[in-house]
Amino acid sequence: MATHYRIDGLQYANWSEKVFRQMREGAVDAVHVTIAYHENFRETVSQVERWNRYFERFPELIFKGLSGSDVALARKTNRTAIFFGFQNPSPIEDDIGLVEICHTLGARFMQLTYNNQSLLATGCYEKEDTGLTRMGREVVAEMNRVGLVVDMSHSAERSTLEAIEHSSRPIAITHANPGSWHPALRNKSDTVLKALAQTGGMLGVSLYPHHLKGKNDCTLESFCQMVADTVELMGAGHVGIGSDLCQDQPDSVVEWMRVGRWTKKIDYGEGSVSDAGFPPMPDWFEDNRHFGNIEAGLRAVGLSEQDVAGVMGNNWMRFYEENFQAAAKPVAESAVA
Amino acid sequence: MATHYRIDGLQYANWSEKVFRQMREGAVDAVHVTIAYHENFRETVSQVERWNRYFERFPELIFKGLSGSDVALARKTNRTAIFFGFQNPSPIEDDIGLVEICHTLGARFMQLTYNNQSLLATGCYEKEDTGLTRMGREVVAEMNRVGLVVDMSHSAERSTLEAIEHSSRPIAITHANPGSWHPALRNKSDTVLKALAQTGGMLGVSLYPHHLKGKNDCTLESFCQMVADTVELMGAGHVGIGSDLCQDQPDSVVEWMRVGRWTKKIDYGEGSVSDAGFPPMPDWFEDNRHFGNIEAGLRAVGLSEQDVAGVMGNNWMRFYEENFQAAAKPVAESAVA
Numbered sequence: 084m085a086t087h088y089r090i091d092g093l094q095y096a097n098w099s100e101k102v103f104r105q106m107r108e109g110a111v112d113a114v115h116v117t118i119a120y121h122e123n124f125r126e127t128v129s130q131v132e133r134w135n136r137y138f139e140r141f142p143e144l145i146f147k148g149l150s151g152s153d154v155a156l157a158r159k160t161n162r163t164a165i166f167f168g169f170q171n172p173s174p175i176e177d178d179i180g181l182v183e184i185c186h187t188l189g190a191r192f193m194q195l196t197y198n199n200q201s202l203l204a205t206g207c208y209e210k211e212d213t214g215l216t217r218m219g220r221e222v223v224a225e226m227n228r229v230g231l232v233v234d235m236s237h238s239a240e241r242s243t244l245e246a247i248e249h250s251s252r253p254i255a256i257t258h259a260n261p262g263s264w265h266p267a268l269r270n271k272s273d274t275v276l277k278a279l280a281q282t283g284g285m286l287g288v289s290l291y292p293h294h295l296k297g298k299n300d301c302t303l304e305s306f307c308q309m310v311a312d313t314v315e316l317m318g319a320g321h322v323g324i325g326s327d328l329c330q331d332q333p334d335s336v337v338e339w340m341r342v343g344r345w346t347k348k349i350d351y352g353e354g355s356v357s358d359a360g361f362p363p364m365p366d367w368f369e370d371n372r373h374f375g376n377i378e379a380g381l382r383a384v385g386l387s388e389q390d391v392a393g394v395m396g397n398n399w400m401r402f403y404e405e406n407f408q409a410a411a412k413p414v415a416e417s418a419v420a
Numbered sequence: 421m422a423t424h425y426r427i428d429g430l431q432y433a434n435w436s437e438k439v440f441r442q443m444r445e446g447a448v449d450a451v452h453v454t455i456a457y458h459e460n461f462r463e464t465v466s467q468v469e470r471w472n473r474y475f476e477r478f479p480e481l482i483f484k485g486l487s488g489s490d491v492a493l494a495r496k497t498n499r500t501a502i503f504f505g506f507q508n509p510s511p512i513e514d515d516i517g518l519v520e521i522c523h524t525l526g527a528r529f530m531q532l533t534y535n536n537q538s539l540l541a542t543g544c545y546e547k548e549d550t551g552l553t554r555m556g557r558e559v560v561a562e563m564n565r566v567g568l569v570v571d572m573s574h575s576a577e578r579s580t581l582e583a584i585e586h587s588s589r590p591i592a593i594t595h596a597n598p599g600s601w602h603p604a605l606r607n608k609s610d611t612v613l614k615a616l617a618q619t620g621g622m623l624g625v626s627l628y629p630h631h632l633k634g635k636n637d638c639t640l641e642s643f644c645q646m647v648a649d650t651v652e653l654m655g656a657g658h659v660g661i662g663s664d665l666c667q668d669q670p671d672s673v674v675e676w677m678r679v680g681r682w683t684k685k686i687d688y689g690e691g692s693v694s695d696a697g698f699p700p701m702p703d704w705f706e707d708n709r710h711f712g713n714i715e716a717g718l719r720a721v722g723l724s725e726q727d728v729a730g731v732m733g734n735n736w737m738r739f740y741e742e743n744f745q746a747a748a749k750p751v752a753e754s755a756v757a
Contacts, residue, residue: 125462131524132517180469188524 088112088154088396089374090403092287092325093168093236093258095340097332098137102371103144106163109371112396113154113403115192115257115325119169121343124181127174131188134165147189151404166403168192168257170237170340172203172222179218179225186229191407192257193226194234195219195246198352199345204235204242207268208352212239220249227251230408236269236325243275252406253283258325260289261316264309265296269353273316280317285402287325288313288394292362293353294327303367307380310394319390323399324377330370334360425449425491425733426711427740429624429662430505430573430595432677434669435474439708440481443500446708449733450491450740452529452594452662456506458680461518464511468525471502484526488741491733503740505529505594507574507677509540509559516555516562523566528744529594530563531571532556532583535689536682541572541579544605545689549576557586564588567745573606573624573662580612589743590620595662597626598653601646602633606690610653617654622739624662625650625731629699630690631664640704644717647731656727660736661714667707671697 089110095117096102106114118130138147148154148164157164167189174190175181185193195215196206203219205212215223223246226233233254235243247254256279262270271279276286288310295301296309314322329337337360341352351359367376374395381391426447432454433439443451455467475484485491485501494501504526511527512518522530532552533543540556542549552560560583563570570591572580584591593616599607608616613623625647632638633646651659666674674697678689688696704713711732718728 124465128461128521129517131521132515135517135520178469180466180472183472184465184468184525187526188521 085392085397086155086158087392088158088400090154090323090396090399091115091328091371091374092255092285092323092399093117093289094326094328094330095332096328096330097336099331100141100144102330103137103141103163105371107144107161109374111163111371111374112157113148113164113166113399115166115168117170118167118190119174120171120197120340121173121345124174124176124178124185127169127185128188131167134167138165149189149191150407151400154400154403166191168194168234170194170234171197172201175222177202177218179221182222182225182231183229186231190231191403192232192234192255194237195223196235196238196242197343198237198341204246205239206237207239209239212241214241214245215249219246223250228410230406230410232406240272240275243271244278247275247278247282247284250282252410253285253402254279255285255287255402256325257285257287258289258291258294258327259286260294260309261313264312265294267294267353270294276313276317280321283321283405285321285323285398286313286317287323287399289325289327290364290368291327291329292364295365299363299365301365303365303376303380304384306365307377307384307386310381311384311386314386314390314394319393320398320401322394323396323402324374324394326368328364328368328370329361332361337361422729422734423492423495424729425495425737427491427660427733427736428452428665428708428711429592429622429660429736430454430626431663431665431667432669433665433667434673436668437478437481439667440474440478440500442708444481444498446711448500448708448711449494450485450501450503450736452503452505454507455504455527456511457508457534457677458510458682461511461513461515461522464506464522465525468504471504475502486526486528487744488737491737491740503528505531505571507531507571508534509538512559514539514555516558519559519562519568520566523568527568528740529569529571529592531574532560533572533575533579534680535574535678541583542576543574544576546576549578551578551582552586556583560587565747567743567747569743577609577612580608581615584612584615584619584621587619589747590622590739591616592622592624592739593662594622594624595626595628595631595664596623597631597646598650601649602631604631604690607631613650613654617658620658620742622658622660622735623650623654624660624736626662626664627701627705628664628666629701632702636700636702638702640702640713640717641721643702644714644721644723647718648721648723651723651727651731656730657735657738659731660733660739661711661731663705665701665705665707666698669698674698
């Protein structure tokens with residue numbers, strides 16, 4: 084029987100031994116973790132240093148993941164492989180050479196925008212979406228070359244469609260849901276989801292309450308039926324989980340995510356004055372120990388065993404195996420042969 | 421027959437396609453290149469970016485070396501593996517976490533000092549040598565852990581002996597000669613050379629004219645006899661080449677090497693007012709095409725074939741194979757087993 088991997092396409096917890104142990108209790112083989120929201124290059128390096136210390140302290144629980152084979156190694160050694168990603172291109176500043184540097188340091192996903200206009204593309208909260216910028220087109224090509232995946236989770240529609248078209252390799256939307264199910268600004272149109280799937284891309288369905296129909300009152304059945312409908316829309320190989328779990332974070336962190344250093348005012352993002360902090364999670368998905376609930380829920384809405392395995396991790400596994408390495412270098416290979 | 425590798429333990433040329441082609445003409449399988457003298461972390465990253473562009477432009481000539489097996493790959497594919505090193509700990513600034521970051525980016529050697537006192541140890545031009553500092557002891561242990569080799573080429577005697585003693589893995593003096601042959605401030609005492617060898621360390625003999633008896637008038641025979649005598653002193657497995665070739669550099673670069681940003685005056689280092697720039701090389705070693713002259717010279721002074729092969733590259737090869745990887749991690753290994 085083929086291995087059934089369990090992979091989470093995005094988390095941003097307040098990391099601790101407790102959270103790492105919950106990953107093991109939940110049998111999570113790999114997690115893509117956010118290590119930068121608005122951090123510049125040097126600040127991002129400090130985040131890598133922080134993770135290096137976690138890897139040194141908890142080698143029996145976690146290690147740094149770089150390739151699909153590391154997910155298999157994680158399964159084999161009862162650990163969780165941690166893959167780094169950025170929710171903003173701020174770590175590369177205005178320097179295209181930092182794309183390869185960040186990949187060498189372990190980054191495997193980079194959003195071209197958070198909610199605002201970036202040097203590369205337009206975020207989903209801007210009024211006007213002008214698509215990929217001049218630098219954006221160059222950086223996407225460089226990301227394709229080195230094996231850093233374009234993530235358009237927080238980008239606006241036109242920018243997302245242009246990234247899908249311009250990228251020579253599949254891209255990802257690591258954490259979002261279909262807007263047709265719940266019309267949040269961060270959720271995606273059927274047009275985007277179909278274009279994503281047609282080019283081999285992946286959607287990670289999100290458990291962040293602002294992305295859920297009914298927010299934290301959303302039922303497991305409603306969520307799983309949405310997943311089944313999305314599998315129907317995109318095809319079985321293109322849907323995974325991207326929980327957006329922000330466990331144990333103080334509300335000050337949601338403020339850093341939304342406000343960074345770009346305004347002196349408060350921006351509530353998907354929240355509001357009366358709902359400013361992290362929203363409570365639905366009771367059927369509170370932390371890494373609850374992935375089994377989703378797996379059972381997907382079976383209950385009638386998804387086939389193969390599709391359940393695909394959504395729970397095997398689709399991300401295939402995507403990781405194909406998209407984290409440098410593009411083939413004909414010269415070096417012919418030299419070896 | 422065992423492969424005879426050809427490895428240069430240190431160069432700092434004005435890099436160009438011409439120099440890379442000369443490496444191939446000289447059949448040099450691997451070169452340890454200096455990428456930082458006084459550069460801080462961000463400036464060092466820019467140097468890695470610059471090399472990444474060389475690797476992208478000249479993949480049929482060079483590639484980034486990370487391990488001993490890359491030297492074998494270089495031989496197999498008729499290319500030169502380029503290994504990064506720092507002649508100063510300036511790239512790690514005051515942040516021990518940058519040791520692992522720099523290793524991840526490819527650094528495999530780091531001098532604890534250039535000529536001056538550093539945060540870690542004392543350079544060979546200081547009046548007083550106080551040995552390893554508090555941070556120096558911590559950084560050596562961290563370098564041992566991740567597989568970044570301690571290089572004491574420009575360090576003072578006591579600091580060098582303390583580094584040899586404190587380091588749990590062999591260290592290197594990548595480019596220097598015995599002071600008993602030519603008493604330059606940068607050359608090393610027999611005490612240091614013997615302690616280095618007894619702990620499995622390596623000396624790379626230097627072709628930099630200020631390190632040679634008679635400077636650029638030094639004969640090939642005198643140089644090769646010195647090598648044979650050093651093999652006698654240290655044992656056959658502990659001597660390699662570290663040419664310190666600074667080919668095609670303008671004199672402004674020797675000023676950066678010596679002065680950095682630490683003084684507003686001019687410091688002549690091993691030179692003098694009347695001899696301020698790069699000294700001319702001996703005519704039997706002007707660039708990478710001349711390694712064959714040294715090999716022939718070593719045979720002419722009576723070194724055995726095995727010892728010639730060791731000095732020309734096989735000793736560095738063994739050292740690279742044993743010292744560039746992280747120290748064994750018992751937990752992860754037992755988890756795999």
